[in-house]
Amino acid sequence: MSLLGRDLAMDLGTASTRIYVKRKGIVLDEPSAVRRDSNTGKVIGFGTEAADGADDTEAETCWPVNGGLPADNEMARRMIRHFLRKVHRHPFSRPRIVMALPEDATPIAQMALRDMAFEADARGILLFPHALAAALGAGLPVRDCVGSMVIDIGYDSTRIAVVSRGAVVAAGTVLGGGRGVNRAIARWVENEYGLVLDDGEAEAAKRGAGQPPYEEVVVKGHDPDTGERRWVALPAQGIREAGGQQVESIARAAVETVESCPAELAADLSGQGAVLIGGGSLLRGLGRRLRAALSMPVRRAERPTEAVALGLGRCAEELGLISKLRRR
Template sequence: MSLFRLMGQDLAVDLGAAGTRIYSRGRGIVLDEPSIVTCDTRTGKIVSYGADRPAGGDDASGPAGGTRAVRPVGGSDALDREFTQRLLKHFLRKVHAHPYARPRVVMAVPDDSTATDRRDVQDLAFEADARQIYLVRHALAAALGAGLPIGEPAGVMIIDIGHHTTRIAIVAGDRVLTTRSVRSGGAHVNGSIARLVERDHGLIVGDGDAEAAKHGLGTAWKPLDRQVTVRARVPETGHESRVTLTAQDLYEATSQPADVIVRAAISAMDGCPADLAADVATRGAVLVGGGSLVRGLGRRLRARLGVPVRRAERPRESVALGLGHCADDLALAARLHAVRR
């Protein structure tokens, strides 16, 4: 067995609340799976990780077929941390196909993270058998993955819309200068869609079906009369039903979580120096994250912020790709290493 295989490939890991992506040096993204641990509802024992879930275990909100699917990443209790560590270890071993591989790993940390937060991420990676860990601030990774040059002094806004949280940052050079974080993301949009269907049709929509409806209409603003069929359940009987929604319905349903993001972006601009605000007015904002695919969001932001807004070419993968640049160039990873800054 080669020493290279035993020591492990250099990897970049985007460990998100909704999904995890792993980039292997020189190969690109080699793993893209949901950040889910599936447990037996009777014993609490883990039965599967990620996409390897048993039939009937897709309901992340409660028991189904004797299993319960849990999203531990970002959770606050000890069990969430244990599940996150075991999930990460499983994914790293899945990429290497060897139980003793100890790779060098690049991971992202929140832009407003404390020294304690960063040590926690390091400890998590070491517990998952990484032999060396580089930490890169989230916004810098997203900027790299969206194709923005790191090192230019002009400021640009990065808006990363995740499953539960939206992170907003203004970056200039290799520094993160202004940050905002709000509890609004893809899960909140799904909840708004579910409440719309319950209010107007008296039916129950699960998170997965709301997610499918959201993406079924695509990201374009028009036509407003375009329709999508949503799978739902009759609350009294549990029988399956279906309801048709238009793009206008979904646009209106998602206005509240979108407005939370807009207000946070305005606050970020108000909180940065005048010269950087002028840069953002010219260079605009870049949207990344799976939540950025919500229909009409870019239009809302352009109208409210008065700056150019574009979506990254691969928004769901931007952070992983940016971390991957660092895995390909460990000198860059060392320069951006958050613990030293």
């Protein structure tokens, strides 16, 4: 390690933050959450600790990141500083950090991201396009002239990109990712069973429906008539169908992105196929639906939830890569 501190890469996700340390790999993967005392507003925990204490009525959890950018500057800064101190315990040096820049970030948002990272104790910030980080982390040949497609299904959004020769050639965004599926499941349960599910319960139903024996998932919902909470057994098939609309909008946007590509790249893609990353890519049946819509091979990356951090980590390992890819 240099006296100036290690180089790190950080994927600041809406649901989770992942940190990659040069020559070590991913060393932190925690919810992007801050826990505060409801009465005093004092911060009492970050990350896993903050997300786990959700049942405590004396405290509330806030999620200060949205779409890769700080939504609550002060809380995001304190959370990042906490994470950085956890992985970079060197009192006399500060790390240099590679972070993802969302494609739709305005110059002001970009500046806010930089300022926040500096204030959180970074020595230098390098911003790298999110889509390229995703493609690198998914193991795609980003610098080749062939086209590669990567679809990142995150918490609140799905980002679709075709990259070739180190640049983004076509891109699309769908509002809604994993949370959109949860909301659709909660709506279906309310209509069919008269029970209200909170996001945690809808998430449990979604994950349960993707696990063997794929038949039934039991969750606890709130009955608005009696005010009581009661258990309900939901058919896994119904849960999967409820999330179908969100899957359809992802499929539509993926098709539109391919259609907006130059013809020769679209031809490459039909052979190369698309790679899915992000937590939402773990949704059962998604790959099959996308394969049918796109008429091309679709596979999930080896480490889907870590792909963006791994791609940014590649840049931290080889800082020259950033300028090589940017120059194109």
